[in-house]
Amino acid sequence: MARRSTPKKTVSEKTVSEKTVPERRSRSAAKTYATKNDLPEATRLEVIALFNQRLADCIDLQTQCKQAHWNVKGPTFIALHKLFDEINEDVEEYVDLIAERVVQLGGIAEGTIGAVEGRSSLIDYPLALSTGAEHVAALSDALAAFGRTVRVGIEEMNELEDAGSADILTEISRGVDKWLWFVEAHQQ
Numbered sequence: 001m002a003r004r005s006t007p008k009k010t011v012s013e014k015t016v017s018e019k020t021v022p023e024r025r026s027r028s029a030a031k032t033y034a035t036k037n038d039l040p041e042a043t044r045l046e047v048i049a050l051f052n053q054r055l056a057d058c059i060d061l062q063t064q065c066k067q068a069h070w071n072v073k074g075p076t077f078i079a080l081h082k083l084f085d086e087i088n089e090d091v092e093e094y095v096d097l098i099a100e101r102v103v104q105l106g107g108i109a110e111g112t113i114g115a116v117e118g119r120s121s122l123i124d125y126p127l128a129l130s131t132g133a134e135h136v137a138a139l140s141d142a143l144a145a146f147g148r149t150v151r152v153g154i155e156e157m158n159e160l161e162d163a164g165s166a167d168i169l170t171e172i173s174r175g176v177d178k179w180l181w182f183v184e185a186h187q188q
Helices: 041-071 077-104 113-119 133-159 163-184
Strands: none
Touching: 041 077, 041 113, 041 133, 041 163, 077 133, 077 163, 133 163
């Protein structure tokens, strides 16, 4: 007998205890914490929201790197397997940079799978890929899309006059552009 994954329950199917979510687990708008950071509160609130959006995209990109790393096959397996893992390691650092900036500004870094699923602007990574060429094409698309959102974020931070956040995104943009170059080299 084949095993099946357990489908998500709808609200009407959940038991009373499952419907009662403790306040600490609710998905309501996150509160902010007092900070002596001298950016205006309105600016901090906008940056927190924008950075939580980039955080979702970045976590999504990280999972896409691992999807490619785990599933690549073919004559270039070892080179791509290692490359995708190296990219993942750097993307993991970007996740930390973004999340920690949210917290520095008094916000709550929203990096749960539910938050990521609801917010990521990246296209879903195709699950049935196997060849190196297929993974190179899909991961280069994801890197390019993420790089584009990061550059938009730099402009948003400049408009908000938050040089620190713009600098973080500039660092990430340089790294993503480097990795996109490495991946695209396999297509040329």
